[in-house]
Amino acid sequence: xxxxxxxxxxxxxxxxxxxxxxxxxxxxxxxxxxxxxxxxxxxxxxxxxxxxxxxxxxxxxxxxxxxxxxxxxxxxxxxxxxxxxxxxxxxxxxxxxxxxxxxxxxxxxxxxxxxxxxxxxxxxxxxxxxxxxxxxxxxxxxxxxxxxxxxxxxxxxxxxxxxxxxxxxxxxxxxxxxxxxxxxxxxxxxxxxxxxxxxxxxxxxxxxxxxxxxxxxxxxxxxxxxxxxxxxxxxxxxxxxxxxxxxxxxxxxxxxxxxxxxxxxxxxxxxxxxxxxxxxxxxxxxxxxxxxxxxxxxxxxxxxxxxxxxxxxxxxxxxxxxxxxxxxxxxxxxxxxxxxxxxxxxxxxxxxxxxxxxxxxxxxxxxxxxxxxxxxxxxxxxxxxxxxxxxxxxxxxxxxxxxxxxxxxxxxxxxxxxxxxxxxxxxxxxxxxxxxxxxxxxxxxxxxxxxxxxxxxxxxx
Amino acid sequence: xxxxxxxxxxxxxxxxxxxxxxxxxxxxxxxxxxxxxxxxxxxxxxxxxxxxxxxxxxxxxxxxxxxxxxxxxxxxxxxxxxxxxxxxxxxxxxxxxxxxxxxxxxxxxxxxxxxxxxxxxxxxxxxxxxxxxxxxxxxxxxxxxxxxxxxxxxxxxxxxxxxxxxxxxxxxxxxxxxxxxxxxxxxxxxxxxxxxxxxxxxxxxxxxxxxxxxxxxxxxxxxxxxxxxxxxxxxxxxxxxxxxxxxxxxxxxxxxxxxxxxxxxxxxxxxxxxxxxxxxxxxxxxxxxxxxxxxxxxxxxxxxxxxxxxxxxxxxxxxxxxxxxxxxxxxxxxxxxxxxxx
Numbered sequence: 022x023x024x025x026x027x028x029x030x031x032x033x034x035x036x037x038x039x040x041x042x043x044x045x046x047x048x049x050x051x052x053x054x055x056x057x058x059x060x061x062x063x064x065x066x067x068x069x070x071x072x073x074x075x076x077x078x079x080x081x082x083x084x085x086x087x088x089x090x091x092x093x094x095x096x097x098x099x100x101x102x103x104x105x106x107x108x109x110x111x112x113x114x115x116x117x118x119x120x121x122x123x124x125x126x127x128x129x130x131x132x133x134x135x136x137x138x139x140x141x142x143x144x145x146x147x148x149x150x151x152x153x154x155x156x157x158x159x160x161x162x163x164x165x166x167x168x169x170x171x172x173x174x175x176x177x178x179x180x181x182x183x184x185x186x187x188x189x190x191x192x193x194x195x196x197x198x199x200x201x202x203x204x205x206x207x208x209x210x211x212x213x214x215x216x217x218x219x220x221x222x223x224x225x226x227x228x229x230x231x232x233x234x235x236x237x238x239x240x241x242x243x244x245x246x247x248x249x250x251x252x253x254x255x256x257x258x259x260x261x262x263x264x265x266x267x268x269x270x271x272x273x274x275x276x277x278x279x280x281x282x283x284x285x286x287x288x289x290x291x292x293x294x295x296x297x298x299x300x301x302x303x304x305x306x307x308x309x310x311x312x313x314x315x316x317x318x319x320x321x322x323x324x325x326x327x328x329x330x331x332x333x334x335x336x337x338x339x340x341x342x343x344x345x346x347x348x349x350x351x352x353x354x355x356x357x358x359x360x361x362x363x364x365x366x367x368x369x370x371x372x373x374x375x376x377x378x379x380x381x382x383x384x385x386x387x388x389x390x391x392x393x394x395x396x397x398x399x400x401x402x403x404x405x406x407x408x409x410x411x412x413x414x415x416x417x418x419x420x421x422x423x424x425x426x427x428x429x430x431x432x433x434x435x436x437x438x439x440x441x442x443x444x445x446x447x448x449x450x451x452x453x454x455x456x457x458x459x460x461x462x463x464x465x466x467x468x469x470x471x472x473x474x475x476x477x478x479x480x481x482x
Numbered sequence: 483x484x485x486x487x488x489x490x491x492x493x494x495x496x497x498x499x500x501x502x503x504x505x506x507x508x509x510x511x512x513x514x515x516x517x518x519x520x521x522x523x524x525x526x527x528x529x530x531x532x533x534x535x536x537x538x539x540x541x542x543x544x545x546x547x548x549x550x551x552x553x554x555x556x557x558x559x560x561x562x563x564x565x566x567x568x569x570x571x572x573x574x575x576x577x578x579x580x581x582x583x584x585x586x587x588x589x590x591x592x593x594x595x596x597x598x599x600x601x602x603x604x605x606x607x608x609x610x611x612x613x614x615x616x617x618x619x620x621x622x623x624x625x626x627x628x629x630x631x632x633x634x635x636x637x638x639x640x641x642x643x644x645x646x647x648x649x650x651x652x653x654x655x656x657x658x659x660x661x662x663x664x665x666x667x668x669x670x671x672x673x674x675x676x677x678x679x680x681x682x683x684x685x686x687x688x689x690x691x692x693x694x695x696x697x698x699x700x701x702x703x704x705x706x707x708x709x710x711x712x713x714x715x716x717x718x719x720x721x722x723x724x725x726x727x728x729x730x731x732x733x734x735x736x737x738x739x740x741x742x743x744x745x746x747x748x749x750x751x752x753x754x755x756x757x758x759x760x761x762x763x764x765x766x767x768x769x770x771x772x773x774x775x776x777x778x779x780x781x782x783x784x785x786x787x788x789x790x791x792x793x794x795x796x797x798x799x800x801x802x803x804x805x806x807x808x809x810x811x812x813x814x815x816x817x818x819x820x821x822x823x824x
Binding site: 087091095097103105109112124133185186187426429433434441451455 | 533544555558559569570584630632775781782786790797800
């Protein structure tokens with residue numbers, strides 16, 4: 022393996038792992054804030070108990086999000102020095118803004134929320150969890166602006182062959198950013214809601230605190246169904262935008278080697294990949310790819326082979342087709358699982374209407390396992406986005422292979438990859454065990470209101 | 483070139499200094515929590531002095547790194563690539579520490595808690611040591627070629643001056659943590675923190691004096707120390723004296739000034755360079771030849787000038803909210819039930 026391959030494996034491994042925790046944090050912070058708001062408004066004990074219950078799960082994930090986020094922030098410079106040097110003046114800006122605007126907010130107010138139960142007035146304390154939620158949402162805003170710039174770079178001029186930022190607003194009005202950001206927020210809500218639903222369902226299946234956990238299950242479903250519906254719709258529109266700026270990405274997602282008009286969408290295929298240009302496509306749905314890629318019934322999708330010719334004419338000799346296998350299947354995994362989640366959600370809503378949510382053992386069993394699906398969808402989505410940009414690290418400006426730190430010995434990257442795999446294996450195991458333990462813990466009794474003035478510190482560690 | 487380049491150099495120095503002032507005592511508490519608290523309740527009390535704060539303190543490091551990325555991409559690229567493996571170790575140390583805080587109390591088993599105690603202690607030693615080595619190397623110089631690429635091996639990162647910087651920062655953090663603990667605890671914890679501070683203080687003072695002199699001769703031929711170097715020595719000596727006088731508040735103020743002026747003295751020594759090349763002085767990375775586009779610096783200046791005061795305000799408020807001292811008795815197993823067991 023070359024340095025570039027190793028460094029790419031490392032980046033992908035670390036980032037995919039990081040993004041297991043991020044959407045849970047964004048989603049659960051919002052849902053926990055909703056629960057606490059419900060408690061603030063109704064003063065009903067069950068909302069307080071739920072707030073603390075799900076707040077604990079939130080905190081377990083934030084811890085990992087923070088420490089794995091450190092790695093995210095450093096690895097651009099560690100392995101991708103040439104990339105950092107070339108585009109730091111653009112890409113670095115939203116990253117620094119993220120730190121200043123989001124990380125400080127999130128971490129400081131999480132401390133205040135966690136340890137401030139007895140020290141802050143009720144309203145101020147409620148605002149601290151909303152500040153945490155705002156921090157997570159802002160963090161995603163800046164990081165998506167940075168990532169979208171890599172997909173569709175704008176707001177710069179070339180000075181001596183190097184891109185130089187000349188319009189910061191362009192990063193935040195980038196159409197790729199607007200749609201991708203919406204999608205990430207929605208997907209995070211889906212993830213958080215699915216986790217909350219799964220935990221509530223497990224508790225209900227075990228007959229614990231039915232009247233309480235049925236509330237959280239209901240809330241999770243009411244958030245989940247619109248969120249997954251809009252995720253699918255926004256994802257569709259994002260596909261159209263990407264087809265415009267990164268036609269390779271979408272053509273590869275359908276393994277469409279020849280230009281077509283109208284274009285059909287295959288549910289499955291046998292074979293395929295970059296060396297098999299004529300895979301057997303099964304169950305083709307006419308016009309669907311045209312619709313997905315262009316929003317038009319008879320839209321035209323340019324095939325990979327003509328695109329490759331265009332790119333070599335424009336950028337010089339080279340192979341510009343991303344990994345077709347990854348594109349094809351990650352797109353389908355994301356879309357199909359999204360539909361499954363939607364169906365499960367609608368089933369849940371129907372049960373709410375029939376007042377059978379707490380008693381349908383079949384649904385509760387499915388809901389527990391459904392929590393796995395958003396994580397697979399999120400990973401599929403990122404593979405589609407990031408692998409689909411290859412061979413570019415910044416579309417049209419820099420090739421991935423040119424972004425690596427030039428003087429880095431192969432052994433260093435191999436060692437760091439090994440260390441990260443080992444450390445992340447421990448982290449993921451510990452997180453999973455603790456999440457399972459705390460998800461299955463009985464709901465703690467609420468304290469009497471009088472206790473809030475007692476000089477007992479909120480014991481945490 | 484605009485005057486925003488030196489301004490951003492100052493911002494970067496400010497962020498690293500802020501990081502060490504705040505995370506310095508976190509490191510110290512992490513190193514010493516096992517000695518200050520002799521049983522689980524005591525250790526928990528020690529950890530909880532920084533419980534609500536450490537996460538926000540660590541963000542200073544992230545922001546320092548990200549700001550270098552935005553304002554000095556060349557500096558960020560060369561430094562982080564050169565320290566690649568060292569940064570892996572730093573990250574592992576910080577990860578171990580962070581997880582120890584969060585997970586230590588999550589299971590009520592002796593082995594579980596002791597394992598996380600070890601992780602916390604090891605991480606708290608290793609992180610300031612290695613970050614100190616890295617900062618020291620910036621000033622001492624590393625093999626860097628004309629294309630601003632590091633050309634040395636891993637072992638060439640271990641320069642004597644860098645190592646001395648690292649050891650100094652470990653000792654200063656330990657003393658800073660001890661004065662913090664004695665300020666933030668009561669009873670026997672307070673006593674033991676004071677005792678530890680008195681044990682550590684002479685060594686810290688001696689190392690700071692040595693470090694400042696070495697720093698001085700590394701970057702200049704001038705005979706007299708500059709103001710910040712003088713301040714570091716005076717503050718370190720004052721800290722030693724105040725620790726023996728048992729003036730916890732003033733001692734903490736003195737260790738704060740000590741750790742801050744040690745970091746600032748490195749950056750003052752560096753400027754206008756940001757990374758010295760031991761290969762050829764002409765290859766030095768400077769603030770100017772690594773700086774970002776002028777427009778980027780302008781944008782980031784506006785953002786930083788709006789957000790940094792805000793951050794300082796709400797972080798200060800969180801310190802105010804958690805100003806109360808922590809007692810061992812708060813963590814006795816038979817104490818009143820915790821409102822939120824984490």
